[in-house]
Amino acid sequence: MRGQSAKFMLNNKQIAGRFDLLAKLMELHDENPFKIRSYANAYVSLRKLEGDLMTMGKEHIAAIPGVGSAIADKIEELLSTGEMKTLKKYQDITPSGIQEMLSVKGLGPKKVKQIWKEMEIHSIGELLYACNENRLMSYKGFGSKLQEEIKDRIEYFIESKGKYLYAHLHKHADDLVTWLKASYPGQLFSLSGDIKRMMPEVKGIEILATIQIEADILSDQSFVYNDEKACYTFNGFPVYIEVVTKESFYWELFKRSCSESFLSYFEANNTYFESESAIFKKAGVHFIPAEFRENIDTITLYKKGQVPRLIEVTDIKGIVHNHSTYSDGLHSLEEMAEYVRKCGFEYFVISDHSKSAGYAGGLSEEKVLNQIREIETLNAKYGDGFKIFKSIESDILIDGSLDYREEILKQFDFVIASVHSVLNMDETKATSRLIKAIENPYTRILGHPTGRLLLARPGYPVDFKKIIDACASNGVVIELNANPQRLDIDWTLLPYAMEKNVLIAINPDAHSKESIHYINYGVAAGRKGGLTKEMCLNTKNLKEFKEWVKS
Ligand SMILES: [Zn+2]
Ligand SMILES: [Zn+2]
Incomplete structure (x- = not known):
């Protein structure tokens, strides 16, 4: 022993x-x-x-x-x-x-x-x-x-580690609610909490219900009790169900679907409401969608009737910032453009990686010229209804300069400048590196400003006020990278950008045809930050976009 x-x-x-x-x-x-x-x-x-x-x-x-x-x-x-x-x-x-x-x-x-x-x-x-x-x-x-x-x-x-991207979960969440509603007629069910607020990261599928759900009711095992996670799971995702009375349902839902400061404006002496709208009506405030129930100042605006026209997916007219097989994309330039055109958009901006991005097949000057020739041929074929714009995602080098000689930079319709390497600078250095790139006359869009990857790595430490101010004085657009793992610039910074009149581009950074639909997540993040149609670059139609390119 x-x-x-x-x-x-x-x-x-x-x-x-x-x-x-x-x-x-x-x-x-x-x-x-x-x-x-x-x-x-x-x-x-x-x-x-x-x-x-x-x-x-x-x-x-x-x-x-x-x-x-x-x-x-x-x-x-x-x-x-x-x-x-x-x-x-x-x-x-x-x-x-x-x-x-x-x-x-x-x-x-x-x-x-x-x-x-x-x-x-x-x-x-x-x-x-x-x-x-x-x-x-x-x-x-x-x-x-x-x-x-x-x-x-x-x-x-x-x-399985306890945090999920909204993008991976929301479809399952919607399916589950639909299924619950069909299984329990007359009962109320709704998504609630972070997922209802469209937070980029969520802890699972939160549901508010008026009836206890029976165990193992779905015969196909997609909805089961998971001992290890100590909760129900649906298709493997944790589900947190709270049961409340029918009378208090909408108040309880409202309470769970906004920030604390936002909630503090509303009184709770009466908890019986027929809908969420009724809660706003009683408070004398126009209806605010759940994803925008963040900042208490929003309430003041809505109370005065100054209701912003929040951006919607259907407002997006063109797809900006995409990659093709010229660099590290999965589909060819023509396949990408054709897909975008068939989805009903008016223009497509190709911005493959620049030559310093060796790991991503960055384009040599010769390849840039080949691509430009191919774009011109395709544009001649498309005629007036659709256009491919020639862009590049130029690496911002360590000293803040861009990646090509001026003769090459001149050939593009415009340049998107992004940081991809040496992300471990301190805030002062990182900020001046970005500002130098913003001040470069060829830069029109600042790509994914912090380089963060949600659930993976924090962003580049920059002084955002200074970055936004620099974009304002140089007429540079800031990207809201719509890849659900990035959503960078963060939605919390949009109000300041809009205040400074800086346009926001909702860009999928697509590396395949299907990923152009990331714009849906970019739009959701935009709405959280109160982004309006007017303040978004790619809600411009083709004619307006051409004017922006020339300006
Ligand atoms: Zn990039
Ligand atoms: Zn990119």
Whole structure:
């Protein structure tokens, strides 16, 4: 019996897991293959061991096939100190994002090493983004099929960690509400909380109901109670259901669907309302949609009848900031343009990566000229009803300058300037780098200003007031990148931008045909920030847009 020395409670599976991790970390760091194999073997033997390691003597453990005395020592160390020094040594020298990657199913140490060392990707969120931009495909051993598999697994992994992108959830949420309404006639159901407010990140599907939902009512197992998550799940997503009375339903819904400061304006002495509109009516305020119930100042405006015309998806007339196979897109220039035209838009702006973006197939000057020729040929074919504009997503270099010589920059209809590299500057340096790019006469749009990736990495630290002021004085448009993982510039900054008369472009940054529909998420974020049709660049029709390009 080792009872006295075993201070830490670990079961066989947990102990085996440490050796699995150790073997993987050592492989990442190119350690001795024999040692790695011995730890990997220990993992296999310990996992399927019948007896309990906690109660076994050291000699007994050492005699287990595939274990031996060195590993038995490590198990003893683990049980008495709760730690294994060798393991800790490798954990300390491996970025936490890389360690996390090892826990994504299907990503073994070989692949993770390649992702880390060759692709220079340090977190799961960055890896997901790289999949969406088809960046993995160009590396040895990564085809499009594997890229797709990795993407699915990461999405699953991120989702199982307790925070979700609104974009991944909202369709399931709508389906569930529709299904509940059909299953319980006469009862009230609504999405509630963050998902009703269209927050970019949500904790799950929040539902307000007037009846307790019966367990396992859906026969296809899509709606079940999940013990691990301690809540219901629908298609794997957590569902939080709150039950209230029919009388208080709309008040309770309203309470959960706005910010605290917004709510503070409304009194709660009467909680019976026939609808959400009735709550606004009683307060003498025009109806405010849930996604815009954020700022208390909004109420003052709506009370005075100054109701802004919030942007809608149907207001978008053209698709700006897209990639094609010239750089890292999945579809050709013509396929992209044709898809956009068929969706009923009036123009399409191609802005592939510039030459410094080597990782993304950035365009050499020769390729730029080829692309321009192809655009001209296609435009001649399209005639007056549809137009492709020649743009480039120029990397903002470390000193804030743009990527091509003036002779090349001149050839574009306009330039989108974005930061893609060296994102770890301090605020002062980062801000002046961006301002220098904004002041460049060729820059017309500032792309994804902070480079943030939701659920993955924080943004570039910039002084937003200064950035917006610089855009105002240089007539530069700010992008609201509509990729649901970016939504960058953040919606909370839109009121200040509009106050300074800075136009906002809602851009999908599409790397495939289908992703042009990201604009839906950009519009939702825009509405949260009170963006109006007038203050959005690409609500301009073709004629107006041409004028903007020339101006
Ligand atoms: Zn970009
Ligand atoms: Zn882009």
